[in-house]
Amino acid sequence: MCSSLFSSLSNFNSFKLQCCLFWVLIGVVSAQLSSNFYSSSCPNALSTIQSAVQSAVKNESRMGASLLRLHFHDCFVNGCDGSILLDDTTNFTGEKNAGPNANSVRGFEVIDTIKSQVENVCAGVVSCADILAVVARDSVVALGGPSWTVLLGRRDSTTASQSAANSNIPAPTLNLSQLITTFSNKGFTTQELVALSGAHTIGQARCTSFRTHIYNETNINSTFATSLQANCPFNGGDNNTSSLDKTSSTRFDNAYFTNLLSLEGVLHSDQQLFNGNNGTTDSLVSSYSSSSSTFFNDFSNAMIKMGNMSVLTGSNGEIRSNCRKTN
Incomplete structure (x- = not known):
């Protein structure tokens, strides 16, 4: 009986330790995102993105909605990792031609322009995933909506999933x-x-x-x-x-x-x-x-909650120099 009791206590303590480790790891991931992530490494990143978004929305007001939608369609497929921006190649299938995205999701050229401008300010520092998150906020603000604090520090994926895009993005036919x-x-x-x-x-x-x-x-x-x-x-x-x-x-x-x-x-x-x-x-x-x-x-x-979904941080992923392809 005592042996059984000690065994149960041991299992319970092990379970508690696993739970603690889980929440510590979650906390570490969250801690790696911060509102001032680029304050030293690229202090002009946010203002550069904001100006580019304002210009794009002024040129075509519909673009604000398109840029917001890009962030949503990115995050709902394996997290906010910039995977939606990757082009298909002869040996790589991305998410752009998935059912919810093909001939529908737009604004990729605007992201290209913004990425190029940010690279000119500080090369190899700001991720495409972070650009998408900031662009979504700035697009809403440009059209008269609310602002919010975007936590930064996401890194870009080196993979994408067309099947996940087909199954995870909510369809307009859902009840x-x-x-x-x-x-x-x-x-x-x-x-x-x-x-x-x-x-x-x-x-x-x-x-x-x-x-x-x-x-x-x-x-x-x-x-x-x-x-x-x-x-x-x-x-x-x-x-x-x-x-x-x-x-x-x-x-x-x-x-x-x-x-x-x-x-x-x-x-x-x-x-x-x-x-x-x-x-x-x-x-x-x-x-x-x-x-x-x-x-x-x-x-x-x-x-804010959506933007923090399953992000890549630390040494995971990469900082793409071109949002359309891996380094």
């Missing part, structure tokens, strides 16, 4: 339970799901992403559906686009949620957040619709 599960699998709460979905207050969607919603579904305002059909025929026009927010698609605000209350969500997945059944997401949509400050605060916090 509410599928959305909750998909985001939960990445560590996000239902509240964070709704807050992050508010990114659709800017940008556009291709006809192929919402055709079924506007022709075959009832959870949409019929007049609104008809207006979308004018630019999205039942057959053809797959790449025609419509604004995700009918009222202010180039301004980061809370109008997206007001649209959902009126059953004017462009994507099936958008309108799933408000079904009129007084559920959790319904109440969150109503709250964000009535308070832009609440939405901005929750969105900012969710973006």
Whole structure:
């Protein structure tokens, strides 16, 4: 009996030690990201990125949404590691041609320009993954949205996964339970799901992403559906686009949620957040619709959390000199 007891205590202490080590390692990874990571090694990095983003958004306001989306599609595939930026080669398959990205994700040339400008300021110091994280924040700010502190120190991956991109990035056809599960699998709460979905207050969607919603579904305002059909025929026009927010698609605000209350969500997945059944997401949509400050605060916090997903730090990964290929 004593032997059994000592054995149990030994196992318990071993378990506690493993748990402590786990949390220590998590703390070490988090500690390696900091808001002032480049303050000495590249003090002009953030201002260089900000100026480039402002210029790109001024040139094309839609670009702000595209750059924000790049960061999201990067982070949801094996973490925020810049893998989405890698080009396919004869012996390497990246993520750009995965279903959710092909002929859809854009802004790569802007990232190229920013990377080149940052390299001119301090070569081999700032990662492409960090550039994506900062660009996402600066794009939102450029369109009138909130700012947040971006923790820095990510390194770039040397690999990518087209299969993970196909399976991990939420599709516009998902229903509410599928959305909750998909985001939960990445560590996000239902509240964070709704807050992050508010990114659709800017940008556009291709006809192929919402055709079924506007022709075959009832959870949409019929007049609104008809207006979308004018630019999205039942057959053809797959790449025609419509604004995700009918009222202010180039301004980061809370109008997206007001649209959902009126059953004017462009994507099936958008309108799933408000079904009129007084559920959790319904109440969150109503709250964000009535308070832009609440939405901005929750969105900012969710973006910080997303930006820290499975990052490479320390000696892991590399600092690419060209975001499109490994060194």
